[in-house]
Amino acid sequence: MTELLTPEEIDALLLSLEVATRSVFFSLPLAVLVAWVLTRARFPGRTVFDAFVHLPLVLPPVAVGYVLLVLFGTRGPIGAWLYEKFGLQLTFSTAGAALATAVMTFPLMVRAIRIALENVDRGLEAAARTLGAGPLDRFATITLPLMLPGIVAGAVTAFSAALGEFGAVITFVSNIPGETRTLPLALYTAIQSPGGDAVAARLAVISFVLGLTGLLLAEGFARRVRWKLGR
Amino acid sequence: MLSVALRKRREGFSLDVAFDAPTPGVVALFGRSGCGKSTTVNLIAGLLEPDEGHARLDNLTLFDTRAGSRIPAERRRIGYVFQDARLFPHFSVAGNLRYGQKRARGIEQRIGFDQVVELLGLAPLLERRPHQLSGGERQRVALGRALLSQPRLLLLDEPLASLDVARRDEVLPYLEALRDQLSLPMIYVSHQFDEVLRLATHVVLLEAGRLVAQGSLEEVSLRPELRAIVGPDAVGAVVDGTVTNVDTTRGLAEIQIGRGTLHVGAREARIGAKVRVQFLARDIILATQPPDSISVRSSMEGVIEAIADDEADTKLVRVDIGGPVVLARVTSAAVDALHLQPGSRVWVLVKAVSMRGHTFTAPLEPGAR
Incomplete structure (x- = not known):
């Protein structure tokens, strides 16, 4: 591996993997909650809330x-x-x-989870209710198990997109080697440097392989789940 | 006693029904599609909220809008078998069966896992997934799952409606066994009168969200309102009787009904068994003298109670045969020719052959369980 790739x-x-992992890990529970609220809850201002959640897609x-x-x-x-409270500094840090990638990929995750939730047969929840299951239990x-394929699909899509997030990251946390210089930022830096073409090409190939692997994993998992549920 | 009174308005539909039925027993909610049967059971289960009303089972109030009390659906302990089974696709059959049982821990286990598996013949299915089951198997699993949640009341919403005839006949005996072996009150929703005939002890007749008749199956079978739902050809009295003799060589059973004896073809009848018989009005012949030298072997002496209008050229004659009452469809011309009128003595003749498919096991008396 060390011979294949340079330390940089x-x-x-x-x-990139660390940033994407942290981003998905922290935003996933929130995405499930928001998807649930958008699908099941009826409250004034729901449409505005819906638009707000999807804003990063269009900004x-x-x-x-x-x-x-x-x-x-x-x-x-x-x-x-x-x-002040936690000594936590977000600017110029991993x-x-x-955080920046989480915000950018959040709508993708919510969308996938929401579609899965909309497809959960509410009749099954009603059946569970008659069998003695309370709201959290249900x-x-x-x-949750029935929307799992959608949650995984959403997480993988968000993870892959997080690997490639550029604009929000470079604006918010700048381009610091070892701290905030993820793959796309390194790629950008290489293109900007004289004689960096070869490095840029290698980084582009890495991005390509990562993206493809993610999508194949997601599809494989979805198939496994569908088979288990007999669909 | 199960006591229900409900009012519910929904867009384009309003439900307003009240009925009382003895417990345990099978209450059939019978009526055409869209008459409010499913809404009624959903309200009782707590999956819908009534605008107004109450449901009480023996001494327990499930909900009462006037008193402001309601047990949430998940704590109501009402088993529900849905038309579409609704098995959980991510659990095996055993997992489905145990779902309700696990949540009924701490409640007296009146029916155990092994008993349910045995009663419903589920042993070969336990490891399978719901999508590997046939429609009939799915309904049996749904039934078992509901029973294991230790319900105080079992609701069955057209559990056989999505099955073909063969699958229906596969599941029906299990439902009969359930009725006779567990003293569990049940509400059975159906728009098929033959299911009601086989299972019900009490019938509630609904039409367009309103109750049109209720009572024992014997009583309701005589009500003119039933005709509009089942059609004129299915009109006929339902009567319970007792097997008094079985002629195994000829495959004939004698059934005591009122003061008369009915001969029906039955190979598996047992002397002393209670049976339920449907006399289709169109299959009954009336005679004003004791019949002699005809092929019909069953004749029951009775007295005409009333003569009602039927179709344009026929009359529906109610005959008391010594307790039970049967209905006979007779042409108006015959009524005139024989001078039939209330109080006339008549003999009711029934062809044994016409009783095929109209004789069933009767529900056990509550005391006999």
């Missing part, structure tokens, strides 16, 4: 990065509070990169 490339690769990523900078910067309202034993 390995750094960028590992950092320029740089704009999202800028908003994050305003809110989570060390002098921003949330950023200052986090720093955690910040994870969610954990019926709804």
